[in-house]
Amino acid sequence: MHILVLSNLYPPDILGGYELLARDVAEVLTHRGHTVEVLTTGPRTGQASVIRTLRLARPFGRPAGRDRLRHFWAGLLNQAATREYLRTHAKPQVALVMSLRRLGLAPLRVLQQAGIPFVLTVNDDWPVAYSAGLSPRGGTWIGRWLDEVLVPARTWRGLSAASVLYLSEAVRRVVRNAGVPLASGAVQSQGVDLSLFTPRAFRPMRSELRLLCVGRLHPSKAPEIALDTLAVLKQRAVPATLTFVGEADAPSFQASLRQRARALGVEPLVTWAGKLPREQLPALYQEADVLLFLSRLEHEGQGLTYLEAMACGLPVVASPSGGAREFLERHNVARLVPVCSGEAFADELSALGGDRSAQEATVKRALEVVRAHACLDAYVKCLEGQLRQAVRRSTAP
Template sequence: MRVLEVSNLFPPDVLGGYEILAQDLVTSLRARGHEVEVLTTGDGSEQAGVTRTLQLSRAFGEKARSDRVRHLVAAAHNRRAMLRYFAEHGHPEVALVMSLRRLGVAPLRVLQELDIPFVVTVNDDWPVAYARPRSKGRLAPLRDVLDRRLLAFQSWNGIRTQHVIYLSGAVQEHIQSRGVPFPPGIVQSQGVDLKIFSPRRFRIIPHRPTLLFVGRLHPSKAPDVAIHALASLRQKGLDARLVIVGAADDASYAALLRTNAATLGVSEHVEWVGMIERTRLPDLYRSCDVALFTSRLEHEGQGLTWLEAMACGVQVVAFPSGGAKEFLDRHPVALRVDACTGDAFASAILDLLTRPDDQKVMVEAALDVVRQHGELEQYVSIVQGQLEEAIRASHRAREERGHVSRPPEPAIGRGVG
């Protein structure tokens, strides 16, 4: 297949798991012999099959707003960028659409106009941004007129989305409950590349444990809870330390976290690693004793760090929500806490320290679950199948319209980059 992946961000521009998955899909589909290129936002460059000519309505790190005028400008820019890309590169057989948060739906409208079939991945609530709920306040009538008429292009109005892959049932339910006109689609958990994230030999948690938090430093990810858990453990006599991996979009929030650590008296026991190359993560996981999965997101798509930790043979203590809760309800292989608080995490860790046999059982069970239900190639196979089905469905529709008389010859895939 000749595939174009469209995404609001693409590494090295990374907010979290969505962008990592975007890159993983490109790498894996290319390894399977498909020709895959990427169209995303950035500096206008084109390198190794990645073209960065799309434009966000507002940069990540800035507070989200309704941004009607910004969306208008971005939509016009992105329409031109899409058409220019196709004029220069030709049409793909199918497009794989990742997150369009702050990018807008103009790329989908262009794909539809050019009769290019597409598959949409939904890993969080980004489609809700274009569902256009009724406005509130004194200017609500004017805003609603703008949304229904002048800015209807910036909603799902008129877009026919037939092939959707949801990261979890929780995401699927949330999207459909918010008025997004998507079909039920397919639900498939994201996976971990087990060639990269491989397990260490089992070891019990020592009485001087190293805790690990990996993720974006944002209130929704609750890194402050990891710091409070460390403080609580130390107050109870456990000589623990904490490694924090990740960066903050908001410098003031990063400073607040450091202030919290100082106020709690644990600054010298916290190592701030910052953003690191993903290739360094497996060794970092394996060097730590307990991975903390903290989250305040009501609709967590799934999360990835806890799966990576499990794949590396590390004990996970979690307060999951959304897709992560759904996965761990089916496969109870993490130690769950009943509140996203430092004290709750600390109590769970102290309890786990007294049960070394249970530690081994849980780690080994987690490894089995990751191999059976959390492996990246399973997700890639689902995506590949949906891309192929989108091509077939598009061909059937053209036949019905009388545009083609026989199936096209299958494309011979070749790697790019």
């Protein structure tokens, strides 16, 4: 198949797992013999198959807004850029749509007019932003009227996806409960590259715990609770250190975390590793004793770092939400704390640390579940099937 991947961002422009997943999918589909091109935003990198002619309505890093004029102007530019792509490149048979948050739906209208079917991947609540007057926080009748009457091209009106693939039941529920006019589609967990994230031989947790947190430093990820956990362990005379891998969008938030560490008296025990290439993560997972996974984001699609950790044989103690809670509760592969607090995490770490058999059983089951339900190969095979079906339907007499 000749496949066009449409995405708001694409590596090296990375906010989180969505962009890395887009690249993973494009690379695996290419290795499977498909012709894959990517239409996205950002400065050109010289990679011929990645066309960076689209434009975001508002850059990430700036607060999101309901600025319809910005979206209208970006829509016009993206409409023209998509038409230019179709004029200068061979027509793709099908499009795979990743996140269009802050990009808009104009490219989809051009593809639909050109008779190119598209498959939507919904890994978070991004479709809500384009449902007449709605946002994740709801909307007003004025906003709904403006969207429906003045700028209907901003909404899903008139668009018809060949199929929709949701990352989790939680994401599907959030999107459909918000009134987004998308089909119920199918659910498929995203996957870990098991050729990169490989398991270490089992070893029990050390008496001096090496705790690890991986991911963007953001209030929704509750990194302050990891600091509180370290402080509680210190009060209980349990030796431990904590490493954060990731950066904050806002420097002020990262500064507040450092201040909290100083106030709690744990600053010498904390390492701020910053944002690291994914290739460096397996070694960190394999060296740590426990991954702390925290999330307050109710529309959390699924999360990825805990799956990477489990693939590397690292126990996970978690306070999950959204799709992450759904996955971890269904498969029983992590220790879940009853409340998101330092005391609760410290209690769970102490209980797990004193039970070697529980550690070994948790690690073994987690690895089995990742291989069976959350590997990259399974995710791409599911997408490939959806794309083939879309092509067949579009060419059927």
